[in-house]
Every structure is written in structure tokens, then in C-alpha cells.
Amino acid sequence: MMIEHPGFVLWMTGLSGAGKTTLALALEKELRARGVRLERLDGDTVREGLTRDLGFSKEDRDKNIERVSFVAKLLSRNHVAVIASFISPYAAMREFVRKETTNFLEVYVDAPLEECERRDVKGWYAKARAGQVKNFTGIDDPYEAPENAEIHIRTDLYSIDECVAQILESLEERQFIPAVTA
């Protein structure tokens, strides 16, 4: 049974290793269980169909977000929720997506660089420090932290379940999803 909702975009931005994908997967599961029609977009889900010609230069990162934004625009205005997790380091591009889409919520998935580097789930930070990977956000490429994110999540201070609960509560408050009553 699907519910009717207005369409919205949860735009998860943050450093590599901050927990964007983990949170996105947990949120997807919870929202689907509640009957929310949704698509989860991240580097892996869009690469084959949309962005496989792109690398990590600023120009290519911007093109990447631009194409994802187009998809999120069409989905969100047709009442499909979007959970998008992209480092999306540039504030200007995040503002671009905000303007393009319906009910855009910036979710700052925040953990200190040292913590992300300590986790180093995929070994990218070690490679970036060794100079084997270039243009790595937080090491030799900038990350412009959100200044007014609708939702600010500290994954170094709260558990995944707590972070998911914070985001769901925020969606309920905005009446983007119905509140669950016990």
C-alpha cells in the first residue's frame, strides 16, 4: 500500500566516510516500509545510466550534480521522494539543486575529518594521503560545509538509529510523511 506524499528531496552532503550511504540505506528501508514511493540516488546507482563519462575535476563534479538534479527535479515534482547521497562539496551546486527541485532538504551528514579518516571504510583516505588519488575532498580538494542545512546530523555523536529517527522526525514535522502513532 503506497501513501500519497508531496514529493521531497533528502540531499545528503558530507565527507567521504561521514555515513551518507549507511544513513541513506537505513532511511530507504524505513520509508519504503511506510509506503513512501522513492528512489535512492548515489554515485553507484547513477554511474551506469547517467554519469560514467565523468571524473572528479570541479567541472565534472558540477556536471554530475547537474544531471542528478535534473532527475531529482522530475521525480520530486511527481510526488516521488528522492534520497540523494553525494559528497557535493560545493555550496553553489547544492543551491542549484535546491532551486531546481521540490521540497529540497539539505541534510548535512557531519563527522570530523579525523573521524572519517579513521573509519576509512574504502581505503580512499590512505590513498589520498599517499598521493595515489588526486582531488580527494577534505584532503586536496575543498569541502564547503553547509551553513543553513535543514537537518544537521552528527554521525560521530549519535547511532545510526538515532540519526534516522532525527531525519524521520523532521519529515513528519513538515508533513512530508505521516507521523507514526504508537
Added chain:
Amino acid sequence: MMIEHPGFVLWMTGLSGAGKTTLALALEKELRARGVRLERLDGDTVREGLTRDLGFSKEDRDKNIERVSFVAKLLSRNHVAVIASFISPYAAMREFVRKETTNFLEVYVDAPLEECERRDVKGWYAKARAGQVKNFTGIDDPYEAPENAEIHIRTDLYSIDECVAQILESLEERQFIPAVTA
């Protein structure tokens, strides 16, 4: 008032000047009036957000269809109808979209080349004949006509209204949209 429908893709293929855009616009109007949630995709609506790096080589044409297909996949599986009008001259790419999307209907918008060239709404055929435009489908680039299109429309034999009625009837027969009772 929006109706619930299963999501489908009307893929309008045909030569430049065959009437794809004219038909798509008329269909969009009629389907919206019936409460069908939909997006209309064509070269103009996708260029800025999705395909402005692409030209008219075979490789670029294929990439163009690939990206549009990704968007159509996400929309159609979330119960949003898609009206896509692209020359899409290569049968293999149309089959690719068929496999990727939900309830794909190939609509062959058919008019003889001579008729399309006579119409020459945008003056492209004249330029292609003069060699000022290269890789123009039907002149110096192939068009692989559909062999088993779900819907075959002859815009040289029927009026726009008649063609639209044929397509709507086909959607009703498949129960993709509710039949209108007089």
C-alpha cells in the same frame, strides 16, 4: 485530481518532421486533462540538464538515449507516465529502453521521407541536402524503422486528432489509463 496508473512509456520514434513533437504535445494536454501524472521528454526538455555535451555522432546519439532511458526508467517504475519523442534511429537502442523501463510502448510516428522533407518545418532537410548539416537522419544517416511497434501512426494519412485518438485508445485497451465514457 490525479488518477493512479501503472506508469508507462510512450516512446515516439520517427524521422524529423514526422510529427513526434506535435503529437506529444497534443497527447500531453489530453492525458493531463485526464489526471495522468506525466513528464514529456524530448531534445529540448533534456538538453540543458542532461545532454548538452552531446552531438549527433552515433556514439553521442546512443549516450543521449541511454541517459533519457535512465530517467524514463525511474519515472515509469514510480507510476509516472513518460512521453518521449526522439528520432532514436537505431533499433538496438530502442530495445535497450524497452528492457530498462516499465510498460514500454514503441510508437512509430510514420510519414514518408518525401512528406517530411516537404514539410521541412525547421529547414533542416534543405540544409542537409545542401551539405550544411551532417549526420542527418534519412539523408546521410540511417533510420532503422520499427518492425513490431506497439502503435503505428501514419501522420500523412490521419489528422492530429485522429492520431491522438488512436494512441489513447491503445492506452485504454491496455488499461494504462481509464476509458472515458461518453
